[in-house]
Amino acid sequence: MRLTSPMDSEGSPLPWPGGLSAAARAVWAKHDHDSDGWLPLWRHMADSAAVAERLWDEWVPDQVRRLVSAELPGDADDARRLATWLAAVHDIGKATPAFACQVEGLADRMRSEGLEMPLQKQIPDRRLAPHGLAGQLLLQEWLIERHGWPKPATLQLSVVVGGHHGIPPTQAQIHELTRHRSLLRTRGSDDAWRSVQHDLLDAAAQACGIPGRLNPWRDVKLPQPVQALLTAVVIMADWIASNPELFPYFPGERGSGPERIDAAWQGLNLPRPWAADEPDAEPGAHFAARFDLPTDARIRPVQEAAVAAARDMAAPGLMVLEAPMGEGKTEAALAVAEVFAARSGAGGCFIALPTMATGNAMFPRLLEWLGHLPDTRAGTGAHSVFLAHSKAALNEDFAELMRAGRRSLAGIDRDGGADTWQPRTDAQAASAELVAHHWLRGRKKGMLSSFAVGTIDQLLFAGLKSRHLALRHLALAGKVVVIDEAHAYDTYMNAYLDRVLSWLGAYRVPVVVLSATLPSRRRRELAQAYAGARDDDTGFAGVQAAQAYPLITAVAPGGLPGVSAPEASGRGTAVHVERLDDDLERLSRRLETELEDGGCVLVVRNTVRRVVETAAHLRKRFGDEQVTVAHARFLDPDRADNDAGLLAEYGSPDYVAKHGGTRPRRRIVVASQVAEQSLDVDFDLLVSDLAPIDLLLQRMGRLHRHRRGADQDGRPPRLRRARCLITGVDWDAPVPEADRGSRRVYRTYPLLRSAAALEPYLARTDGTGNALHLPEDISPLVQRAYGDEEIGPPEWGEAMEKARADHEKHQAEQHAKADAFLLNPQARPGRALVGWVEAGVGDADDTRRGKAQVRDTEETLEVLVVQRRSDGRLATVPWLSPDRQGRARGGLELPTDTVPDHRSARIVAACGLRLPPEFSNARTLDRAIAELEEQCVPAWQSKDAYWLAGELILVLDEECRSRLAGFELRYTRSDGLEVHRAE
Known part of the structure; x- marks a missing residue:
């Protein structure tokens, strides 16, 4: 049964909007100031529930569905009902005076139905009742008064409603709104407001088929990871259902049939998750098929052993693969990912690398592997792919996928600016098996794509108290995660990595960690973090004691580890x-x-x-x-x-x-x-x-x-x-x-x-x-250098x-600094996500400044570089190599009275340069920014300058020199940027 069906599971008419009072039908949820169109709350509730149902059935990976289902007495059916119901009720807080007073015409319509409320200017403390928090309290009240739930049991579900705008409420916020009940119901018409609120909640419960499930759910204690996943599904459903191009506003009650969700879902065209089949071919043949190896090529022993270890694990979990450089660890990890995904129900894969450059280098390798996966070749539909770093749009491979995924949708949600895309041709749509989907873009949504390559920051952000953290957790919870070059991270970053691994273990996310030079203590820390073990757990002593090399360490979530020693390849x-x-x-x-x-x-x-x-x-x-x-x-x-x-x-x-x-x-x-x-x-x-x-x-x-x-x-x-x-x-x-x-x-x-x-x-x-x-001496040398003796x-x-004392002091400082915004460990099951990201950083930002949130680095300044010719005109630097189509990129003249054309602006945007540590000093940094802002080209700061607005432009003279904040800068194609203090 779909929620868009005109009948419920018992053959009765659905209550959208049938059965609702006139007052309940008058409550509004969305309003367009330009057209004066609006959307009733009941309609948005129905749209959101229907979207959540489609997401659950057609987009959420099995790995996520299984995790939620395992915590509910009715298993998969309960999980589906719970997700759709929470999406249906997420905006119930809009049925309050604090929200409804914002549009006077629509508020008057509600007043005419008996819902009295003051004017907006007469409610100065309405900021205490954001509609998410108001909805949380109303849902709690409904569960307590109408269904006899104890108050503590209501929090683990109602917090999903309270957190659907990205930040779960804090105890202080809940307490403050509790003291201002008039924001939820106007005195003198309390009963009218209560009746409407309960009317809408009753209707949502009936539509989603949950009245008979509320008693069994009352005794459930949901783990925090499950609460986070349900929150993320509700956020996605809300964002999609809030898009007026998919779900148009209207002045009356037209457009409420099943064709509304069908048309919207077809227009969204969200790719399904990966459905991996476990390879049954002999390992050598499998590697040859996936990685274009010669038919007579022999796979390395480490690669064969990794796949065998993945198959031998009781359940997909953490695998740490240590092997020499050049042994094909990346190919081994991708082969293991197939096994893990088939067994866990993962719907994709994320590969985390140390830097943007290594991420760019890995991206075409991921695409090549995806092109050899059976479901891709079989034409079962497009896979969504994402390059996860701040300059992804400038990567040619990713840009081609973005062109393949273009659609004529605008303003999908409020995640960044509104992008408008041209529709694809039929030929493009038919041939595109890998696309950068138009909706799955932006710093908050991109990682929700099925397959992604990016910097380690994208993974570490899952351990950072930040807005919409639940979305990042959903993005990872449905994937296999591969962490490359695991030795490359310092104490500060490792604090975040360990916390993220502990949450991934709780989500039962398969993880593959790769390194050629991993200290044994760090190996143990990774395994313990994933398994949720204490530091003094003796069951992990063998992980640190293992001396073999190559080495494979495997541990299932909550389990004990095992180690195995593959044969060396003989290369030495x-x-x-x-x-x-x-x-x-x-x-x-x-x-x-x-x-x-x-x-x-x-x-x-x-x-x-x-x-x-x-x-x-x-x-x-x-x-x-x-x-x-x-x-x-x-x-x-x-x-x-x-x-x-x-x-x-x-x-x-x-x-x-x-x-x-x-x-x-x-x-x-x-x-x-x-x-x-x-x-x-x-x-x-x-x-x-x-x-x-x-x-x-x-x-x-x-x-x-x-x-x-x-x-x-x-x-x-x-x-x-x-x-x-x-x-x-x-x-x-x-x-x-x-x-x-x-x-x-x-x-x-x-x-x-x-x-x-x-x-x-x-x-x-x-x-x-x-x-x-x-490779024989690699591990002994690493263990000796990083040991305690x-x-x-x-x-x-x-x-x-x-030196040791100074080093330990520095590490302690890094730990303390990381703790400032580090996500807490999971609390006991049933403990709500209230205050989950309290005292956080706001939005996790994939910029140079944002990376400092998860890296212990100084803030650096990045500029875009152009050249001023002798005649005063600006141009791109002359030596740039042609693009893939053979078109020139160097020496292109740039207008200063208008925005450069799209291609020229994109070339300038690609010419980014990070200034050296000399500019990290706060005083020098401020001076440099001030000087660069004085040189800005006003026309390039307009809203139409997509690539250039807000960027700092460094202008080099004909000899490729410039002065900035007391320094002489010189750039050459042979040596890059040189910086010297000015005389």
């Missing part, structure tokens, strides 16, 4: 590690010797300043063409081109051949940390600043990564033995001292522990020392202890 590299004094001239001479017969060298520095200084010095000896630079301080399109160039020249032999690239005979790449993760590049020699051991090992993963001939004889003779030269340190000091920039980035203690762990392997240029074997020479002891 012996890396000879040497000390190298931190002297640029000595580095130049050493590289000249090493590159006598050619070769490709990667030099990794810990700060951009050192990258630029090193590259400038090396160019004096090797020439500009032999030295290239890669770091994060490039324009976004330049950085993307840099990454593509690295892959085209230093990628695997197959990749280079496939993309028409050529490996240089002799080249030096000087890079920052951008080279240490998510880039499949291969160099003959590595030079690296000292870094924490896990990151240093990641960098070593770019050394001799691929086989080049038998015994690496495809490499120059001098470089057939893998070597890593460790620099950035004063090795002659009594205790090795890293350079100031490295200490600022990583702090002293992790650097000292890294040096101590490497001490047995380090050699001077005489070649003495032990070879470091990858004392390491390093005795004479380092005092310095090590001082």
Whole structure:
């Protein structure tokens, strides 16, 4: 039975609006000031319930439905009824004087039916009765007075109504409204108001078939995760039912039949969730089919073991997969996700990565995998896909999907600005199996798409007290979550990650965590957080004690973990590690010797300043063409081109051949940390600043990564033995001292522990020392560096202890800072979500400033870069590469008296640049913003300037220079942004 049917389950006419009094029919819910159209409350209640029913049946993943159903005596039928009923009653608080007085004409209509109320200006304290909170109190009263519920039992359901605008009420707000009952019913017409409110609630109960279920539900104690999911479903139903293009307003009672919801649902065209089938093919054949491997290719033992472990688990849960760099962990995670989704009923997958750049690199890999899924190939309908970071609209792959998902709907809800999309052609609609759905966009809704790739921030936001947090939880509760590069997060971020994992475990969300260099203590913390175990739970001791590598750790929600040790793939590299004094001239001479017969060298520095200084010095000896630079301080399109160039020249032999690239005979790449993760590049020699051991090992993963001939004889003779030269340190000091920039980035203690762990392997240029074997030595080195035992020479002891104390103090400060807005753990079942996000941050914001909510970072400033020509006109910077259609992007003239055309404005918006730490100081930041605002182009700030309004524009002169807040800025395509204090 659908709620849009003219008959209820007992064959009686539905009470929408039949059976309602004239006064109840007069209560209004929506009003359009422009057209004077309006929507009665009963109609919006019916629309919302019908939408919730469709969402529950056709969009909510099985994984979510099962979780809610398990808590109710009537199982799946109860869950469906409860969700639709709560959506039906969510706006009952609009049947109050505090709300109804806002539109005088509609208020007069209600007064004529006996519902007396003062004028709006006569109710100064109406702010105490927002309609969500008012509805919560009215629903509680109805359950108590009409159905005999004890007051505590009413809260776990009524709080869904109270929180449907994104923030559940607090105890203080409830108490204050309780003291101002006249806001709910006007004195002198109390009975009339009460009769109307109960009329509407009775009608909703009858329409949703719940009168016979209220007694069994009275004794239910809903866990907080279930309350959050029901709240999110109600929010979605309300947003959809509030869209006047889907559900038109009207002055009377026309348009109330089943065709109303049918037309709206068809117009919305919300894609169904993923319905995964567990693969039954032999693992090798399965990987070949999903990832376009050659038919004779053999999958890695780690990949096969991961799938087997997923199948052996009693229930889908957390899997931590530790394996060397280049072992195909991402492909393993996607294969495991299929198994987990089929068994749990997950309706999608989210892949979380450390940075925007790594997210962009992963997105096409996700699309390729989706293109090989059986239900995609079978044409069963489009899957919704989302790229979850603040610049997703500038990503070409995602932009193509957005074009495929365009529709002629405007103003879907109040989530950001109203977007208007052109309708798709029939050809587009027929061919689009993967779309960025028009409704599933924006910072609050995008993650509700079935498949998403994004930064780790999107996951951490689920642990942040923020508005509409329930929607973020619903978005994750229906998916398999993959967390890549799990070692890359600091104490502050890990506090959020652990809290999110505890909620994901409560939601029974399958999670796959990937890392090549995970400390054993961190492995245990992840498992305990997901399982909801205490820190002193001895059942998890084995997780931390496990020494094997590769290693798979698996734990079901609420269960005990198990560990298994897959075979190694047999791929291995012996890396000879040497000390190298931190002297640029000595580095130049050493590289000249090493590159006598050619070769490709990667030099990794810990700060951009050192990258630029090193590259400038090396160019004096090797020439500009032999030295290239890669770091994060490039324009976004330049950085993307840099990454593509690295892959085209230093990628695997197959990749280079496939993309028409050529490996240089002799080249030096000087890079920052951008080279240490998510880039499949291969160099003959590595030079690296000292870094924490896990990151240093990641960098070593770019050394001799691929086989080049038998015994690496495809490499120059001098470089057939893998070597890593460790620099950035004063090795002659009594205790090795890293350079100031490295200490600022990583702090002293992790650097000292890294040096101590490497001490047995380090050699001077005489070649003495032990070879470091990858992957066998990865885990022992990581555990040694991050363990508690004392390491390093005795004479380092005092310095090590001082650094440790400073490090522990810093970690404690990070924990305390994270706690400020960290979501509380789940309370006992039955405890309502009242005050759930109290003292929160407001909206979780996916911007540079917003990321500071879940990252312990300084606020940074981002600008869009253009160039001023000698004639005074503005243009895009001249060197930008053409777009995918071969159209020029560089040197496009930009008007200053009007808004640039859509394409030009989008190109400017893509030329984002993050200013360096010199601009993070509050005083300098304010000065820079003030100076940039003075240079703004007024025409670009109009409401029509979608891409440019509100953005700060940095204008470079003809020589690509500028002055800002007391600094000289210079940008070059070869080196990116350089900043120097002005004379």
